[in-house]
Amino acid sequence: MKALVIGSGAREHAIVRGLLGDPDVTQVDAAPGNPGIAVVAQCHPLPDLTDGSAVVELARSLGSDLVVIGPEAPLVAGVADAVRAAGIAAFGPSGDAAQLEGSKAFAKDVMAAADVPTARCYVCTSEAEATAALEATGAPYVVKDDGLAAGKGVVVTDSRQDALAHARSCFAAGGTVVVEEFLSGPEVSLFCVTDGTTVLPLAPAQDFKRVGDGDEGPNTGGMGAYSPLPWVPEGLVEEVVTRVAQPTIDEMRRRGTPFCGVLYVGLALTTAGPRVIEFNARFGDPETQVVLARLRSPLGALLRASADGTLDALPPLAWRDEAAVTVVIASEGYPSSPKTGDLIAGLPDSTDEAYLLHAGTRTDAGELVSAGGRVLSAVGVGPSLGAARAAAYRVVDEVRLRGSQHRTDIAQAAADGTLTVPTA
Structure with missing residues (x-):
């Protein structure tokens, strides 16, 4: 099988890496990919990931048997529909089905029809409706942009003023908001x-x-x-x-x-x-x-x-007994105003227990530089969460990127055994 992976982030790098580990996958291509993916697979230009005809043309030229669509935007835009219409297998939902992510209001409607347990919510199209919804739910306030927002369209705050300000910004952009009770x-x-x-x-x-x-x-x-x-x-x-x-x-x-x-x-x-x-x-x-x-x-x-x-x-899925931890290395200023174009150095050699996945990177005059907010994902694998954490953070410590930031507490509570589930 020949596979084409659409996307350029660490998620797509992980998918490419996984596909390359499948002995029945004979070729893996990526579009547009990134410098890390380019080390292990062929990358191809794709200026617009939501252009279904361009994805189909590329897949045909490569003889791809399966197109794996990573990000949400091309899915919501119906790229999987175009690929399937061309007679090529696609991993990813149709544009209509992808509305489960494309519209939070739609998802809530589906959950209600399917009797899925979820938070009480209010779909709001005006500031007056949002104000009433915030009054009904109380703090902490949860305000979500109804549409796609790259994981940053949600505000959870104890401040009514901040919650309403987020709602206003969504309305100003022509959107709808979903106000939910806090879980x-x-x-x-x-x-x-x-x-x-x-x-x-x-x-x-x-x-x-x-x-x-x-x-x-x-x-x-x-x-x-x-x-x-x-x-x-x-x-x-x-x-x-x-x-x-x-x-x-x-x-x-x-x-x-x-x-x-x-x-x-x-x-x-x-x-x-x-x-x-x-x-x-x-x-x-x-x-x-x-x-x-x-x-x-x-x-x-x-x-x-x-x-x-x-x-x-398919037979039952098989899993490694080992634990895995990933720590994101983000650029200075992320998430509000990420700085890009800074030199990245000190990347360690990859092993099965510790490696880097690229996200916001590009090459500039032969040098690897930052090109987004989340730049790299350091992955550690070990016999315990503690060992996996140690492996991931060793990789983080080797990377040199001016002004970079990362969390130091990923998986710490779970490794320490202090994380519990609340009971009634």
């Missing part, structure tokens, strides 16, 4: 691969969205993640599949918009049980970096079975 409890990310009927859960992970240690500062696209989660209740994955993922997939099929690809279920483990915070229509970043680091089963076969509708024929 208290540790968060869990669960990827569920599906072919529109069968749901196959991967290993759960936990990510860290706030920019600073101790979950301080603004939300980001994610500053780190780890897997497995030794503190989660036994049977959690099965419960989420039964109560959340399968009913959602069944409801999407009932509506005539079957969802094929990966349903990212973002959860809060509350005193009342798991509650859905959000759905995404693709692999999450940085959770993908740790989940795929632990996957032993062939990734290409898994993604192709999703695209072909044959997930029920």
Whole structure:
């Protein structure tokens, strides 16, 4: 099988790395890719990731058997539809099905129809409606941009003024906002691969969205993640599949918009049980970096079975016993005003236990420089979370990027055994 991966981040680098580990995958290409991906696979220009015809043309020229679409924007734009219409297998939902991520209001409607446990919410189109919704939910206030916002469209704050200001900014841009009740409890990310009927859960992970240690500062696209989660209740994955993922997939099929690809279920483990915070229509970043680091089963076969509708024929997934931790190295000023163009040096050699995945990087006159907010993901694998943390942070310590920032507490509470799930 020849695979083409669409995207340029650390998530796509992790997917490329996983596909290259599948003996039945004979060729991996990426578009546009990044300098890290270019070391192990061929990268191709793709100025507009949402241009379905350009993706089809490239896939045809490469003889690709499977197109794996990484980011949300091309999925919502219907790139998977264009690829399938051209007779090429695509991993990723249709444009209509990707509205589970493209519109939070749509996702809430689907959850209500499927009786999925989630936060009480209000869809608001005016400042007056938002004000009333904030009054109804109370603090902490959760205000979400209804559309795509690259992981940074959510404000969680105790300040009514800040919450209303975020709502105003969304309205000024012509958008809608969703105001939700705050869900208290540790968060869990669960990827569920599906072919529109069968749901196959991967290993759960936990990510860290706030920019600073101790979950301080603004939300980001994610500053780190780890897997497995030794503190989660036994049977959690099965419960989420039964109560959340399968009913959602069944409801999407009932509506005539079957969802094929990966349903990212973002959860809060509350005193009342798991509650859905959000759905995404693709692999999450940085959770993908740790989940795929632990996957032993062939990734290409898994993604192709999703695209072909044959997930029920796959053998059970096999996982490494080891833990994996990833720590994001971000540029100075991230997330509000990330600085780019700074030289990156000190990149260590990759091993199976410690390696770097590229995200916001590019080459300039033969030198590697920063090109985005989240620049690199350092991945560590070890027999325990503590060992995996140590491996990841050794990699972080070797990288030299002026003004860079990273969290120092990724997976610390879990490694120390101090993270617990609240009970009623």
